[in-house]
Amino acid sequence: EVQLVESGGGLVQPGGSLRLSCSASGFSFSSDAMHWVRQAPGKGLEYVSAISPNGGSTKYGDPVKGRFTISRDNSKNTLYLQLSRLRVGDTAVYYCVRRTGGSFGYWGQGTLVTVSS
Amino acid sequence: QSALTQPRSLSGSPGQSVTISCTGTSSDVGSYDFVSWYQQHPGKVPRLIIYDVTKRPSGVPDRFSGSKSGNTASLTISGLQADDEADYYCCSLTGSFTYVFGTGTQVTVL
Numbered sequence: 001e002v003q004l005v006e007s008g009g010g011l012v013q014p015g016g017s018l019r020l021s022c023s024a025s026g027f028s029f030s031s032d033a034m035h036w037v038r039q040a041p042g043k044g045l046e047y048v049s050a051i052s053p054n055g056g057s058t059k060y061g062d063p064v065k066g067r068f069t070i071s072r073d074n075s076k077n078t079l080y081l082q083l084s085r086l087r088v089g090d091t092a093v094y095y096c097v098r099r100t101g102g103s104f105g106y107w108g109q110g111t112l113v114t115v116s117s
Numbered sequence: 118q119s120a121l122t123q124p125r126s127l128s129g130s131p132g133q134s135v136t137i138s139c140t141g142t143s144s145d146v147g148s149y150d151f152v153s154w155y156q157q158h159p160g161k162v163p164r165l166i167i168y169d170v171t172k173r174p175s176g177v178p179d180r181f182s183g184s185k186s187g188n189t190a191s192l193t194i195s196g197l198q199a200d201d202e203a204d205y206y207c208c209s210l211t212g213s214f215t216y217v218f219g220t221g222t223q224v225t226v227l
């Protein structure tokens with residue numbers, strides 16, 4: 001069974017940093033591209049970032065470009081998202097997502113990041 | 118990258134059909150057959166219900182169907198049931214090889 005378990009969310013002040021982790025199991029983690037998608041409270045889904053299976057290629061949505069960094073450790077089956085220079089508008093549930101083909105077939109339960117003073 | 122445009126809300130009676138549109142551009146929906154749809158019940162995780170424009174994952178009822186014409190994709194829910202009341206989001210691959218989601222549609226079963 002595919003499992004994606006996020007951790008690392010919490011309350012942080014504007015301008016601060018946080019690192020999210022996603023522990024993966026039940027599939028060949030090193031073979032799949034992985035993504036982060038977020039959802040602000042009461043709002044829609046927003047694409048955040050992607051990383052290729054070997055970590056050599058990364059992509060970012062415009063709102064987070066230059067502030068967030070995606071990475072992975074295939075030896076630990078773990079995906080990361082480093083959040084820096086956080087803004088109030090970054091407050092959201094952050095989902096770890098496994099891409100299957102051209103779609104997002106598996107989602108974690110999400111971790112809440114709250115940016116507030 | 119602007120969000121794909123969906124109607125804010127739609128409603129229908131049990132047994133009826135509703136169709137949700139998802140309008141993008143020639144750089145996303147119009148260029149790729151990697152359009153997918155997600156169902157999200159309140160407080161729950163999004164669930165994939167349509168991928169590659171028209172395909173259904175196993176376990177998704179055939180009451181859900183997808184299509185695409187030009188820059189607009191559509192999701193049709195036939196034979197509406199109470200459990201179909203949820204938010205629905207489309208998603209497309211873009212020319213920069215990122216993804217973009219739709220603005221979301223709230224479906225209400227009357």
